[in-house]
Amino acid sequence: MQYDIFNGDADGIISLIQMRLAEPKTAQLVTGVKRDIELVKQVQAMANDELLVLDISLEKNLAAVNVALANGAVITYIDHHRAGELPVSTRFTAHIDTAAETCTALIVDKLLDGKHRDWAIAAAYGDNMVAVADALADERGLPLDDKRFLRELGTLINYNGYGVTIDDLHFAPAELFQMLVQYASPFVLRDDRTSPFYQLQGAYAADMVNVAAQSPYYDDDTLLLYLLPNEAWAKRVSGVLGNVLANQHPQRAIAVVTHNTDKSFTVSLRAPLNNRQGAGDICSQFATGGGRAAAAGINALSVSDLPQLIDTIKAYYQ
Structure with missing residues (x-):
């Protein structure tokens, strides 16, 4: 059995698109909303099963990976998040690069x-690696309209991954992958007026109207923080809003904090674009936090811990 296990954001989905365009396989798809990263444990792997794991932290999946290896599975792990200790097994192959200027799709x-x-x-743009994506596009000789399209496409696929549950999303990530992998080139999406690109484009525009009515909760030279309501639109825009603000304010850390139904907060943190490090270390100080150097998050921050988070961010970047 082949299992394709991948993050539900632009980087995870597009990493798998590349792999399956290069080597088509029938596989069981295992994914979820962007913050659903402990995915390997959903697979009951047996001897000779093959697991392709993309864009989820090995550190968060190590126990399940070791169980799968003990059962005789063969695992290929491709990622750019904190990895921790790598398993030692002839059936485990890792391609992991945690550098701030790469993402899983670029490793692929x-x-x-x-x-x-x-x-x-497109994936690099979706992961807000604009300078890297621009450089690659220029190497390809892509005209400005093509660059703008790939940037919007990456942003929209990434936008679709944010939510507490699949019901918050416009497309389930597995469904979106299955639709997009039909397009050998992303530019064919632009030519197909029925493609998911145009559906997501309209949905994104509608959600961003709500964002325009929001004001910062905290705003100084070090940190810009928005506090959003417990609404589906707010959960969907939390990641892309962070990227938009990061590009507008490259000297500052950006935090988008969203109210949850259980009275906790979900946090999306971006390190300053001019200092793309520290976000994962900051978020990992909180029980449900983690991520990478340039961007990280906390799944459930208690309301009483918000001042501590603000102080921690400011102390790190001042």
Whole structure:
């Protein structure tokens, strides 16, 4: 049995698109909302099962990976998040790079020798690696309209991944992957007026109207923080809003904090674009936090811990 296990954001989905365009396989898809990262434990792997794991932290999945390996599974792990200790097994292959200027889709792009680079560029844009994506697009000689399209496509796929449950999303990530992998080139999406691109484009525009009515909760030279209500639109825009604000204010850390039904907060943190490090370390100080150097989050922050989070961010970046 082949299992394709991947993050439900742009980086995870597009990483798998590249892999399956290069090597088509029938697989059981295992994914979820962007913050659903402990995915390997959903698989009851047996001897000779093959697991392809994309864009989820090995550190958060290590116990389940070790169980799968003990059962005789073969695992290929491709990621750019904190990894922790790697398993030692001849049936485990890792391609992990935690550098701030890469993402999983770019790691896959290297493994495939750039075979589907336009898709990789879209993923880099979706992961807010704008300078890296621009450089790759310029190397390809892409005109400005094509660059703008890939940037919007990556942003929209990433936007679709944010929510507490699948019901918050416009497309379930597995469904969106299955739709997008039908397009050998991302530019074909632009030509197909029935494609998911246009559906997500309209939904994103509607959600961003709500954002325009919001004001910062905390705003100084070090940190810009927005506190959003417990609404589906707020959960959907939390990640892309962080990226938009990060690009507008490259000297400041950006936090988008969203009310949850259980009275806790979900936090999306972006390190300053001019200092893309520390976000994962900050969020990991809280019980349900983690991530990578440039971007990280906390799934359930208690209301009483919000002042501590603000102080921690300010102390780190001042």
